[in-house]
Amino acid sequence: MPSAFGHALFAVSLTPFRPYKGNLLSTLLLSMACATIPDLDVLGFNFGIRYADMLGHRGFSHSILFAILMGVFVYFFFYKEEHSKTEDLISISWYFFICTVSHGLFDAMTTGGLGVGFFIPFSGERYFFSYRPIPVSPLNMQSFFTSYGWSILKEELLFIGILSFFVAVSGYFWRRLFFKET
């Protein structure tokens, strides 16, 4: 996996695309939460769930279905009251779906581990993209503080950082040109 830092950084770059006005701080926190939550699946290792299981690492929590559910969940818990139209449900859920699914997309571009179970629970198959520029980062926190962990983090942040920069700039112009803050 890229580290939580990489996933969170990309989520920050998506925030100009939030389909509603204002609320930048809560959007930042929720976007970063959506992009990092899938890796909580590593907790399953403690309960005897194996990596390759549907509930294992890069399994269900990295799937497209999970991202859809996250999007809808965030809408109902945090936005429904103020944004109650059907189109709000669709656009806000879509936004948080993208934040969440970005996690699996980056994981599928890493050099190690098992692939991502995008279609769980319908298919247990694991996928990688053919383009995999992100070195896999250590699963435990201590390894981050070794020079090996640091060199991996730098490489990962460079790739995700450059991508995030372009996404954020596009988002900024999209918001200025097309998004009506009514």
Ligand SMILES: [Zn+2]
């Ligand atoms: Zn992951």
